[in-house]
Amino acid sequence: MDTNGPGELGKPFKVNKSLLTPEEKLEFEEGWRINNFNEFVSNKISVQRTLLDYRDKQCLTVKYSNNLPEVSVVITFHNEAWSVLLRSIYSILNRTPPSLLKEVILVDDFSTMEHLKGPLEEFLIRFKKVKLIRAPRRQGLTRGRILGYKAAVGEIVVFLDSHIECTEGWVEPLIDPIAKNWTTVMTPVIDVIDSDTFQYSFLPAETTSVGGFDWSLSFTWHGIPESEKKRRKYQHHLPVRSPTMAGGLFAISRKYFEYLGTYDEGMDIWGGENLEISFRIWMCGGTLLTAPCSHIGHVFRKSPPYSWGSKANVVRNNNVRMAEVWLDEFKEYFYQHINYTLGDYGDVSSRKSLRERLKCRSFDWFLVNVYPELIVPAEALYSGEIRSKTQPLCLESPHRYGDVNKPLKLFYCHGLKGNQVNGYYCRLEKLSLNS
Template sequence: MKVWMAALICLLFVPALLILYVSVEMLLDTNNEFDRTVMNVQLYVGPSTRSVTGLWKPMPKKGVAFYKRNRPGVQQFQKSEKSRDAQFAEQKAGVQSKQDISIEMNKKHPSNSSYYTGQPGEKLVKIPFFVDSRDPDGPGEGGEAVQVNVSQLSSEEKARYDEGWRHNSFNQYVSDMISVHRSLPDAWSPECKKRNFRTDLPETSVIIIFHNEAWSVLLRSVHSVLSRTPTHLLREVILVDDFSTMDHLKRPLDEYWKDNPRVKIVRAQKREGLTRARLLGYNVATAPLLVFFDSHIECYPGWYEPLADRITTNPTVIAYPSIEVIDDNTLHTIPNHNVDVKGVFRWGDLSFAYAPLTDDERRARTSPSDPINSPTMPGGLFAVDRDFFTKLGTYDPGLAYWGGENLELSFKAWMCNGSVELIPCSHVGHIFRKSNPIKWMTYLGVTNVARVAAVWMDKYANYFLERNVFKVGDYGDVSERQRLRESLHCKSFDWFMKNISHMKDPYVEVVHAGELICKASGLCLDSLAHNHGQPLLYTCHKLGGNQFWYISRDGQVFQDNLKVCSRSQTDVIIDSNCRDTWNLTQDEQLLNIPTNRCLEGGATTGKANDQRAVTLQPCDPDNPRQKWKTTPRRTDVDFPRYS
């Protein structure tokens, strides 16, 4: 009997003592991040026993509390009100916005926390800090800007602020303050609200590629898709992890999404790069309509229906939304209700650029909500019919990392009996970074576009090559892609140029191509890639780029879509819309026709800035600062072939 009584006492009181021990440990250290207390205690006792968390209710006392969540095995970590208030006061110091986003320090924020989760018997997983609330007055709601006065941050918070910028090239600190469910304003213009979209829209697979993405930004991207896509039309969201190395994108991400059957995670076994990672997503997608997104986006309300409507009407259309800027510092975003641009490309590096619609294109539109024929697309956000994407040969698997895939798909669509359209009624925000935190091999983007040029651009490929011949290198075997083009009976690139792009034919108009060297100083004219800025003289670097100029037969001095023009009788400007003409005289001068003055490099003063200045001055055939060395257009450039 004594043995039986002793066993009963142990059975009843040992679990109670264990729970009491955990409680005391928590109360002794309210600032503990849960590591010492929870991770060293076996929470799972037996196969039929729920986790300790499932047995506890929220503790009424201040201190660390467990909160019962909607499934067993999940512990939500909460600091005491005092420590939480201190945390928010420190983090939100100096925060300003167009809206009142001051934090009520006496108000509980149970959603603003890290928490631990895991299956019984497994090591718990810490879910990183994020804001899960749906407070309409919270920071960044409605797409509003969040400003941080960095000077008021503590040294610890300043270090976290700097680390976010270093890892992401955007303000992760601000992103972490904004709910992953934040609201965005109504994006539809009055014309879009009048349109009647089809009701027989297809289901979609949304494919999002990420590599070492910030936690709050990735979650906000996915939640915006989940909450702003009609439930019956969203078959799945496929997250493709391109071999991330950050811990929060491993088990924590799996645990966070494991109870949502529509979110699937595909993990690359090695670094694939954007293009090949998208193909991994394509291979597991099951819906008839595919949407490809970057991992730092936010869908506006009503983003999906206009895209799906257009593709359902014409499955050979590749459709992309109006891409709204999410500021990389404040995360401010606002929709553009007057979309009147199209996608083009720069000849120098075959990169994407926006260009205004021509007068004829504007007149052809009956409404601002009409789709816009776009010669190219940016590539980070678009929708496509799965069968049509397959017919086009998907992506060229020889394209490494990223770069060129958007042009390849654009050229294929137009030349192989399809089209690319910008859909003004669809709006998706995108964080545009000033630099890419992810490093890759030098000139890899140039090698990619060289593959595209070799397959699709015919004789026009030389226009790209003459500026990049030293960068191209071995772009690999393209014979399979050339056979694909033949099998699809695609049109020529000359047809694309004359019927879709309407860009200048470089082989007809350009007579000089290369550097413009001021003979007095030996320095090169450099645009600095500044639209509406002033060109300057810089040491010639022989790399083309901003120092590579074209002089056309009709007197245009230009660089892709940037032209050299007069702003006054003396000032010179780089502008995409001006139409000044120039005359290259027998005295090697560049005569500006509107002002009847000549381009002059440098000045007589000894100031360094003046020596780099470029102005218009009265023409003097004996002035060496007005003499420019130009390069006649090469006709012997031949695109290299590799097998």
């Protein structure tokens, strides 16, 4: 393969729009409109493009078991771009040892695009390990993944998105810890594939992030806490405990997924399921880890390109279901964010029964033992906003956990929607009486 071709070795491929023909410009604009990423550029890049071996040197010295279990990879898609979907499939097939890959299960969540009908079926005939499941109606991410899980026969199920690229050595760091302990759930390091140029940007093990959340129940990324660094003896390549997962990419024992109650099928389309299963793993006796030696690239886009149809407030309803079942008294902090407009979130009695049956711990236990870094509003000395009456200014602590012994910082908020500065809102969560 020509490593000098467009996008090879993960390099960016840039298009000068002014040099495109009128037909190409229409194709360029249409690709962005339909996908919220640059499909025009993706189509210029080989679906089997080469990537560098990004693993840290320490990762190359790790010895894994010679008897690792087989995996079933489940990919759910809805109206995915042709070249992006094929690149995802090829990256799995080309960079997974055949002895470890039982199957790739594609779950079509009621796509309407013509290229995902007959042309896709015809293309997939050449792959013995690739199966295609068609949902009879729109299922959403959680129910679509359950369809894939039910069809899987591998001992471990790996859930992936349909716009990813697996790198060399991606699978062994995910399945080895699960083979040693079936209640362990693993996530890879999620590298960024630029939505415009499709450049693959690698994150070294030293900069691995862990998942968190805030009281709006939005997923957040954070650096590894010092306590966790000490536990790992500052060996950056070792798996790291993560309070939550992003949700798009993770590996789990098929039997443990069933034991945990799979997904909450009352959740619609997308949103909230990642935090829900993260809380459930930790509170019900499991462990959630990120493997710095496993890298998968993901095309991040600003918003989903598909419609949620007539269903309104899908993410809010999903989050309320989660809060009602798992957050105990702490659900009040989320409800304050949504002004107690809980909406019609459906029946959660079966999920509460699941929690009782599994004898899961309290959410307070989770906050103390898994995510002590999260500031609980009731524990703050003061909360609210401080604003200048004469200038568009506000105060914000520059320190993640509001160290009251360090000075506050003044930010200019003029012209910023929602008074957001460098990704932070101008809000004080903790303030010293001496400040």
